[in-house]
Amino acid sequence: MIHIQNYDFKDKKVLVRVDYNVPLNEKFEIDDTTRIDASLKTINKILKDGGAVILLSHLGRPNGREYKYSLEHIHNYLQKKVDVKVFFAEDCLGEEAQRLVDALPPRKILLLENLRFHEEEMKGDVEFAKKLASYGNVYVNDAFSAAHREHASTSVIARFFPNNKMFGFLMQNEIDNLNKVMLHPKHPFTAILGGSKISTKIDIINNLLNKVDNIVLGGGMNYTVHKAMGGDIGASLYEENMLPVAREIINKAKEYNVNLYTSIDTVTATKFANDAVRRVYYTPTIPLDMEGMDIGPESCVKYRDVILKSATILWNGPLGVFEFDNFSNGTFMVADAVVKATEKGAFSLVGGGDTISSINKFKLADKFNYVSTAGGAMLEFCEGRQLPGIRSILED
Ligand code: AMP
Numbered sequence: 001m002i003h004i005q006n007y008d009f010k011d012k013k014v015l016v017r018v019d020y021n022v023p024l025n026e027k028f029e030i031d032d033t034t035r036i037d038a039s040l041k042t043i044n045k046i047l048k049d050g051g052a053v054i055l056l057s058h059l060g061r062p063n064g065r066e067y068k069y070s071l072e073h074i075h076n077y078l079q080k081k082v083d084v085k086v087f088f089a090e091d092c093l094g095e096e097a098q099r100l101v102d103a104l105p106p107r108k109i110l111l112l113e114n115l116r117f118h119e120e121e122m123k124g125d126v127e128f129a130k131k132l133a134s135y136g137n138v139y140v141n142d143a144f145s146a147a148h149r150e151h152a153s154t155s156v157i158a159r160f161f162p163n164n165k166m167f168g169f170l171m172q173n174e175i176d177n178l179n180k181v182m183l184h185p186k187h188p189f190t191a192i193l194g195g196s197k198i199s200t201k202i203d204i205i206n207n208l209l210n211k212v213d214n215i216v217l218g219g220g221m222n223y224t225v226h227k228a229m230g231g232d233i234g235a236s237l238y239e240e241n242m243l244p245v246a247r248e249i250i251n252k253a254k255e256y257n258v259n260l261y262t263s264i265d266t267v268t269a270t271k272f273a274n275d276a277v278r279r280v281y282y283t284p285t286i287p288l289d290m291e292g293m294d295i296g297p298e299s300c301v302k303y304r305d306v307i308l309k310s311a312t313i314l315w316n317g318p319l320g321v322f323e324f325d326n327f328s329n330g331t332f333m334v335a336d337a338v339v340k341a342t343e344k345g346a347f348s349l350v351g352g353g354d355t356i357s358s359i360n361k362f363k364l365a366d367k368f369n370y371v372s373t374a375g376g377a378m379l380e381f382c383e384g385r386q387l388p389g390i391r392s393i394l395e396d
Helices: 034-049 072-081 095-103 126-133 156-160 169-182 202-208 221-228 240-255 297-308 329-343 353-361 376-382 388-394
Strands: 013-017 052-056 086-089 109-112 138-141 165-167 189-193 214-217 259-261 265-269 278-282 291-295 312-316 347-351
Touching (some): 013 034, 034 052, 034 169, 072 109, 138 156, 156 388, 165 388, 169 347, 189 202, 202 240, 214 221, 214 297, 221 240, 240 259, 259 297, 291 297, 291 329, 297 329, 312 376, 329 347, 347 353
Parallel strands (some): 013 052, 013 138, 052 109, 086 109, 138 165, 189 214, 312 347
Antiparallel strands (some): 265 291
8 A cells, every 4th residue: 555655756647536526606716615725735745746736526416517517616726726837628538638638747737627527427437437547647536525436536547556546645634533533532432413314324323332432412313312212302303214213223322331312401493593482491392383403501511521521522413503593502512512622632523514514603623633524425434334435545
């Protein structure tokens, strides 16, 4: 296995799979540049060594060629972030792309247009991957957030570089930090899981049960567990078909000696809106016309106590509807407790799109040990799955 820090890219044409799938506003300006900024370490190392960089990425889920998903919108920003010329190929295939690849000198960058403008990318088409592979002599995968996809540029392409493939710095860092939590956690280990639906978090809960000491639940998924225990959850979100699974989890937690914390009390609302009338109830006694929107004050105190006593903390998913200021307190209190625990020496890893939005909203994003840039890929990693983007680099 090659490590990027030990590799000399001098005179190589290096294919770097990055994830520039960033949010754009209606003027096609970038709302959050984190993923682009995070790719610069790998790019700069290659340039410094004297290699040429060919960037491969997707943006959104286009249906054929769609201007709103063009990587042209990323081109300008990237050009401002590096000291060298960034060329742009308006199609990742064709004569123009080939000409730009052939003419690309060392210490320059070529950004290829959105790979998903060709359906072969998502289909994992071997011929398409082979064509992309022909552009370079080294392959670097730095797109951890796309590593759960078995696509042409994220996985299939690696087979054309049996001796010249590696992870980029960002991807290596993601894997190292996730392994630290999943393979070598210090105890007590607490997983905080929130978000809307329990169905999307079942696999991660199951995989964590033999690793953690505490599971702290919040968000909509918490009500399915309360309902499974016979509680009255009023008009709160829950998944009827998940009730048996929730019961299984409650039993397994006992079996594995894991403390499963559900909300003690809940901030409820008359409707799903920021300006709704708010009332706090003990979670299993919510009246029929009230909907659970956030964990309540007693839950915040209990969760804080558990978090402050933890040595490792994994957090994915908001504890309430944090997008509404009036229902963001629970998520904020938990974020603040994780920050305090981190300051006391705990290792904290935070991930997931909504969780990252919440810590950005609270201006706490730089106060955790590691914030993953990935959503789905991080979840699948924590579910214990082998990600195609990782496997394809590790296998011979
Ligand atoms: P997920 O995509 O499953 O991680 O869920 C994230 C979303 O869950 C966020 O948009 C939150 O607003 C939402 N959420 C959190 N708590 C609740 C709740 N009690 N009821 C409905 N939605 C919630």
